[in-house]
Amino acid sequence: MTDQTNDDFVLLEDETLRDGLQLESRIFPLEEKLDLFRQLAGAGLARIQVGSFVNPKRVPQMADSEELIRALRHEAENGPLLSALILNDKGLERALSCGIGHVSMSVSVSNSHSLKNAGKPAAEALSGMAGLIRQATEAGLSVRAGLQCTFGCVYEGAIAEAAVLNAADVFASAGAGEINLADTTGMANPLDIERLVRKVRKHLPALQISLHLHDNRGLGLANMFAGYQAGVRIFDVCTGGLGGCPFVRGAAGNVPTEDAAQMFSSLGVKTGIDLRKICATVGSLEGLLGRKLPGRMKTVLAAEK
Numbered sequence: 001m002t003d004q005t006n007d008d009f010v011l012l013e014d015e016t017l018r019d020g021l022q023l024e025s026r027i028f029p030l031e032e033k034l035d036l037f038r039q040l041a042g043a044g045l046a047r048i049q050v051g052s053f054v055n056p057k058r059v060p061q062m063a064d065s066e067e068l069i070r071a072l073r074h075e076a077e078n079g080p081l082l083s084a085l086i087l088n089d090k091g092l093e094r095a096l097s098c099g100i101g102h103v104s105m106s107v108s109v110s111n112s113h114s115l116k117n118a119g120k121p122a123a124e125a126l127s128g129m130a131g132l133i134r135q136a137t138e139a140g141l142s143v144r145a146g147l148q149c150t151f152g153c154v155y156e157g158a159i160a161e162a163a164v165l166n167a168a169d170v171f172a173s174a175g176a177g178e179i180n181l182a183d184t185t186g187m188a189n190p191l192d193i194e195r196l197v198r199k200v201r202k203h204l205p206a207l208q209i210s211l212h213l214h215d216n217r218g219l220g221l222a223n224m225f226a227g228y229q230a231g232v233r234i235f236d237v238c239t240g241g242l243g244g245c246p247f248v249r250g251a252a253g254n255v256p257t258e259d260a261a262q263m264f265s266s267l268g269v270k271t272g273i274d275l276r277k278i279c280a281t282v283g284s285l286e287g288l289l290g291r292k293l294p295g296r297m298k299t300v301l302a303a304e305k
């Protein structure tokens with residue numbers, strides 16, 4: 001596991017195949033997903049979230065997650081750590097059936113977002129998910145537990161810090177080894193990030209913390225740096241900055257993988273990512289989608305040629 005006190009390295013978890021693709025109307029066939037995975041692995045990504053076990057009627061892009069994971073398990077033995085998202089008991093069953101070893105399980109700390117997204121109040125979703133996390137860890141899975149809307153909610157505004165600390169507590173005691181604080185709707189600012197991360201770290205010092213930042217308001221990289229300064233060493237990213245949230249209108253993607261890699265490299269912090277290779281992957285993705293993605297570094301590198 002990444003050492004939270006190590007100043008020289010950050011782990012970037014690429015979300016392209018899950019958070020990135022889930023909103024696209026174009027369905028990416030398995031072969032294209034496999035090819036994108038190989039490119040991401042070849043560019044040095046050490047952890048890749050490859051899919052989610054959610055209702056295929058609601059998110060058809062993720063319907064082949066089991067098939068993809070089965071195909072990848074053969075080739076990814078010495079490669080990146082594979083991860084996938086689970087939101088309910090059916091999802092856990094599906095994850096166990098395809099043999100993935102690491103999962104993300106998440107709930108919203110905003111009551112209104114939880115009601116809209118998961119169909120139940122936040123407190124009920126939290127206790128239900130804690131039970132599932134226990135089941136998952138007992139079955140041998142390594143679990144990262146996510147808290148959506150940690151830094152604010154479009155429906156509710158600010159979220160009480162006590163709710164975040166309580167949810168982190170509940171998930172840590174259920175067996176989660178990492179807590180992922182998610183700015184699901186891109187509402188955080190750097191001071192919010194720094195303050196809340198320091199509080200959670202103080203409250204649960206043994207726990208690994210990661211950040212999932214959306215770039216809706218253009219503060220993604222600034223928030224990432226604030227998280228780094230507050231001690232976070234794991235960040236979610238998405239190649240080209242693809243993505244959003246299917247349940248939040250107008251949401252932008254995660255911080256672009258290539259821009260995050262460049263920022264950390266310029267700060268003397270290693271990510272293991274080859275900038276030219278990841279920018280080539282942005283090019284492949286833009287080719288498949290037929291549009292330009294918001295990340296900056298591909299254009300910067302092209303101009304330097």
Ligand SMILES: [Zn+2]
Pocket residue numbers: 019184212214244245
């Ligand atoms: Zn997200």
